[in-house]
Amino acid sequence: MSPTIVLITGANSGIGCATAKVFASSSSDYHIIVAGRNLKNCETAVSEIKASGVKGNLTTLLLDVTSQESVDTAASEVEKQFGRLDVLINNAGISDTTLTEVPEFKKRLDAVLTTNITGPAIVSLAFRHLLFKSSNAYSIYVSSGLGSISQTADPSSLRYNSGYTVYRLSKTALNMWAIQEYKELKDKGVKVFIMCPGLVRSNLRGKTEDKVSAGGHAQDPTVSGQTILSIAEGKRDADAGKFVHKDGLYEW
Numbered sequence: 001m002s003p004t005i006v007l008i009t010g011a012n013s014g015i016g017c018a019t020a021k022v023f024a025s026s027s028s029d030y031h032i033i034v035a036g037r038n039l040k041n042c043e044t045a046v047s048e049i050k051a052s053g054v055k056g057n058l059t060t061l062l063l064d065v066t067s068q069e070s071v072d073t074a075a076s077e078v079e080k081q082f083g084r085l086d087v088l089i090n091n092a093g094i095s096d097t098t099l100t101e102v103p104e105f106k107k108r109l110d111a112v113l114t115t116n117i118t119g120p121a122i123v124s125l126a127f128r129h130l131l132f133k134s135s136n137a138y139s140i141y142v143s144s145g146l147g148s149i150s151q152t153a154d155p156s157s158l159r160y161n162s163g164y165t166v167y168r169l170s171k172t173a174l175n176m177w178a179i180q181e182y183k184e185l186k187d188k189g190v191k192v193f194i195m196c197p198g199l200v201r202s203n204l205r206g207k208t209e210d211k212v213s214a215g216g217h218a219q220d221p222t223v224s225g226q227t228i229l230s231i232a233e234g235k236r237d238a239d240a241g242k243f244v245h246k247d248g249l250y251e252w
């Protein structure tokens with residue numbers, strides 16, 4: 001039987017890496033393409049996942065979501081190797097809180113929007129024709145509850161605080177992109193999901209233990225990977241086009 005081909009952007013670290021491991025641990029039916037902007041880091045991630053004794057197959061792919069040329073080359077490579085794509089996980093992202101070396105607001109804003117919204121949009125368009133060749137295609141966007149306008153505006157919400165404005169903006173825009181894609185592709189055999197992975201350990205906030213663990217509040221990113229796997233397994237199909245999280249749905 002032909003494997004299910006899964007591509008994860010930004011898969012050398014955090015949620016992307018944990019998701020690759022969850023898929024590879026769950027079944028030998030998965031071929032996971034661990035994509036990232038630094039091939040060596042992707043190779044290290046794949047070696048570590050394989051060393052843990054997984055069933056699925058994993059390979060690496062150079063893919064910088066901020067470069068059209070890199071995205072197009074990566075899509076050609078997947079087409080050449082596999083001829084189709086079954087699950088596209090737009091996961092790569094950054095937060096402006098780590099851009100401490102960039103003093104100008106405009107440069108920080110441009111960097112975050114280019115990675116978190118322009119990136120997933122051009123990746124989606126470049127790989128779309130390969131999803132159309134799948135008999136069971138999923139396009140999954142890793143967003144954030146911080147992009148929810150209703151939670152941001154609700155004084156009783158945990159997400160009602162003034163921080164992370166640039167990051168929130170990028171995820172709100174990503175949600176809009178994904179809803180539009182959902183409407184465009186729902187009758188063309190591609191199920192589109194917008195998911196919040198929850199507050200989990202990763203390098204998103206920085207690399208010190210306090211930042212990685214969000215002051216001790218972050219969960220293991222395996223939890224996020226399991227939510228993404230449940231989507232790809234069809235368990236959340238009734239929630240296509242919605243803002244999903246582990247335990248249910250968020251308001252936009």
Ligand SMILES: NC(=O)c1ccc[n+]([C@@H]2O[C@H](COP(=O)([O-])OP(=O)(O)OC[C@H]3O[C@@H](n4cnc5c(N)ncnc54)[C@H](OP(=O)(O)O)[C@@H]3O)[C@@H](O)[C@H]2O)c1
Binds near residue numbers: 011012036144
């Ligand atoms: N962790 C959380 O609590 C949390 C909560 C809500 C949403 N999220 C979302 O989860 C996603 C994954 O982030 P994470 O938390 O796992 O953080 P992370 O550990 O920093 O992982 C982010 C990944 O994105 C990659 N990346 C950044 N810029 C890229 C580019 N131009 N091209 C390709 N890859 C690029 C990074 O690569 P490098 O290693 O090369 O930098 C890294 O592999 C993000 O979209 C984030 O917004 C995370």
